[in-house]
Amino acid sequence: MIILSISRAINLNYKRLEKKWIKYKETSEESISILEGNKVNEIIQESDIAIEVNDLTKSFGSGENRVDAVKELSLKVRKGEIFGFLGPNGAGKTTSLKMMVGLLEPNRGNVKIFGMNPKDGNKNQLKRLIGIIPQEISLYQELTVQENLWFIADAYRIEKGVAKKRIDELIKAMGLEDKRKALAKNLSGGLRRRLNLIMGLVHDPQLILCDEPTPGLDPQSRVVVWDYIRNLPKKGKTVILTTHHMEEADRLSDRVAIIDHGEILVLDRPSLLKASIGEGDLVEFTFTKRDSETLTQITEVLKQFNSGTNVEDVFVTGDKIVLRALNIVPRLSRIMNYLSEKGAEIENMAIRNTTLEDVFISLTGRALRD
Ligand SMILES: Nc1ncnc2c1ncn2[C@@H]1O[C@H](COP(=O)(O)OP(=O)(O)OP(=O)(O)O)[C@@H](O)[C@H]1O
Numbered sequence: 151m152i153i154l155s156i157s158r159a160i161n162l163n164y165k166r167l168e169k170k171w172i173k174y175k176e177t178s179e180e181s182i183s184i185l186e187g188n189k190v191n192e193i194i195q196e197s198d199i200a201i202e203v204n205d206l207t208k209s210f211g212s213g214e215n216r217v218d219a220v221k222e223l224s225l226k227v228r229k230g231e232i233f234g235f236l237g238p239n240g241a242g243k244t245t246s247l248k249m250m251v252g253l254l255e256p257n258r259g260n261v262k263i264f265g266m267n268p269k270d271g272n273k274n275q276l277k278r279l280i281g282i283i284p285q286e287i288s289l290y291q292e293l294t295v296q297e298n299l300w301f302i303a304d305a306y307r308i309e310k311g312v313a314k315k316r317i318d319e320l321i322k323a324m325g326l327e328d329k330r331k332a333l334a335k336n337l338s339g340g341l342r343r344r345l346n347l348i349m350g351l352v353h354d355p356q357l358i359l360c361d362e363p364t365p366g367l368d369p370q371s372r373v374v375v376w377d378y379i380r381n382l383p384k385k386g387k388t389v390i391l392t393t394h395h396m397e398e399a400d401r402l403s404d405r406v407a408i409i410d411h412g413e414i415l416v417l418d419r420p421s422l423l424k425a426s427i428g429e430g431d432l433v434e435f436t437f438t439k440r441d442s443e444t445l446t447q448i449t450e451v452l453k454q455f456n457s458g459t460n461v462e463d464v465f466v467t468g469d470k471i472v473l474r475a476l477n478i479v480p481r482l483s484r485i486m487n488y489l490s491e492k493g494a495e496i497e498n499m500a501i502r503n504t505t506l507e508d509v510f511i512s513l514t515g516r517a518l519r520d
């Protein structure tokens with residue numbers, strides 16, 4: 151195919167046309183994806199698609215109070231991949247997920263899951279194939295940990311022996327062995343979150359939709375959950391997750407859709423998204439004075455300090471200024487002297503790699519948490 155060979159030659163080419171992103175990408179499976187506005191058209195074999203959504207649109211309220219939560223969302227998720235939606239609060243992640251599984255009626259658009267349309271009377275079959283892990287923790291408060299899980303097993307009429315084995319495995323995977331007999335209402339927030347996660351997995355679903363897997367978890371528990379999710383594709387599962395945690399999206403997802411104001415801004419593998427904003431090390435400066443006016447002034451000063459220093463980009467994130475430059479380390483002392491001459495007092499400085507948050511900032515001018 152001509153397009154394929156051109157695409158292979160250029161490998162990866164991003165072009166920003168007005169406000170639309172048009173992307174040509176070749177993946178190892180020799181598919182091409184073209185992203186235009188909120189439409190992601192991918193050539194993926196029909197039999198490889200776990201879920202396909204077309205034109206999903208949802209708004210709430212009317213008149214001045216109208217919120218366009220999701221705008222014409224179209225995408226395909228491959229079987230066996232972990233697909234992440236990364237976006238700030240209110241970006242439309244939960245609304246997208248709910249429409250995908252039929253928990254929320256879209257204003258427009260349709261969904262196909264494993265080739266089936268939920269509207270065609272396949273609901274019961276699909277219910278067994280889909281596992282939903284909601285953002286709001288949903289447990290039976292007066293039941294114990296194991297009773298909560300058995301409740302689900304009974305609801306799905308899972309054979310006792312199979313259910314016992316599965317429940318034991320899930321309890322062990324989440325480190326809940328000591329809490330088997332604790333009432334859900336007496337669990338700590340982190341343990342409740344872990345139980346919430348496995349409640350959606352008792353019936354061994356093929357497609358798992360996880361809305362924010364780790365809020366409220368301490369770093370150690372987060373890693374336990376991350377490892378568990380990361381291994382799900384090895385068991386043949388497909389996972390769609392939402393998060394506003396850039397590291398979570400990066401570590402877990404095979405592909406990430408960065409979403410803001412109900413629209414996908416970019417969609418690709420995390421490594422390619424990060425590469426798309428440029429090469430170089432990032433140096434993060436914290437200054438003693440960090441009101442927004444001062445930060446803007448220092449940013450301008452740094453932008454002017456370009457000659458011979460390979461400074462590629464300077465931007466503000468939160469109360470820090472980030473500078474991206476090639477081979478920065480030997481040039482740091484010059485930059486620091488220059489800042490000091492200009493009266494900017496550095497409080498802290500750190501060199502780090504590009505993150506998905508940097509990608510989000512480059513697209514929107516805002517930090518994920520803003
Ligand atoms: N039932 C509802 N009624 C009115 N507005 C809603 C409703 N559900 C969502 N919204 C609005 O739609 C937008 C998208 O909300 P959504 O919950 O999908 O965002 P999100 O990306 O999941 O955010 P978060 O990271 O906070 O969970 C927000 O502006 C939200 O206020």
Ligand SMILES: [Mg+2]
Pocket residue numbers: 243244245285361
């Ligand atoms: Mg949400």
